[in-house]
Amino acid sequence: MRPSLGGVPALDFFLGGVPACQYASETPEEMEPARLHTFRTELRNRVQALAAPAAGGTSTTIFGFFHIRRGDSWKSCSSTLPELERYLKCSLKGTESTGKKIVLLMGSDERNVEYRQRVLDLVNNNNNTLPYPHVSMFDADAITKEFMRDLVASEAMPKWLWSNYYQFLLLQGIGMLGAFNFSKFYLSRRRRDCRPCNHLLTAYPELWN
Numbered sequence: 001m002r003p004s005l006g007g008v009p010a011l012d013f014f015l016g017g018v019p020a021c022q023y024a025s026e027t028p029e030e031m032e033p034a035r036l037h038t039f040r041t042e043l044r045n046r047v048q049a050l051a052a053p054a055a056g057g058t059s060t061t062i063f064g065f066f067h068i069r070r071g072d073s074w075k076s077c078s079s080t081l082p083e084l085e086r087y088l089k090c091s092l093k094g095t096e097s098t099g100k101k102i103v104l105l106m107g108s109d110e111r112n113v114e115y116r117q118r119v120l121d122l123v124n125n126n127n128n129t130l131p132y133p134h135v136s137m138f139d140a141d142a143i144t145k146e147f148m149r150d151l152v153a154s155e156a157m158p159k160w161l162w163s164n165y166y167q168f169l170l171l172q173g174i175g176m177l178g179a180f181n182f183s184k185f186y187l188s189r190r191r192r193d194c195r196p197c198n199h200l201l202t203a204y205p206e207l208w209n
Helices: 033-055 081-092 113-124 140-153 164-176
Strands: 007-009 023-025 061-068 101-108 135-139 185-189
Touching (some): 033 101, 033 135, 033 140, 061 164, 081 185, 101 113, 101 164, 140 164
């Protein structure tokens, strides 16, 4: 990892072709806590609005974050489409009988647009092989990038805040950090968390009452 420039790593995310693990200074002007809180709230509202048709607009919708680390993890943790299909099929097993709608928010450092779409299609495509019609999936990175573009275009956010690090901060508000209490569960395929299955009914029993 490159030496820090006095800041914090942007972890697994990139924006506009900037690779992961870039750094940004952590000055008060750059973080702008008050505005960041507002932007996170607006982003959560946008995600909920986008998910409402797929989730049926019900109050029983549960959001979860699905983190797929590609990059330097592919050799130690398979994230091929067949492997992701097996992982999701196992992790989601039994949730169809809970009466809950599940919305997965996918975050990944993968830049290949076709791969990202095929991951979404594992769940969203009408011809998918996963027997879980109560589950839908959205690209959290794409939603966040579009949200930032809209903020810059409307001059609600200065263009100099457009960075992979600020995208990471916004993503925290919809699932990257559990403390924000938006995404209720976390699924992951990465080097440090490469379990073949994370059975949601077992791992998060409190969600299904």
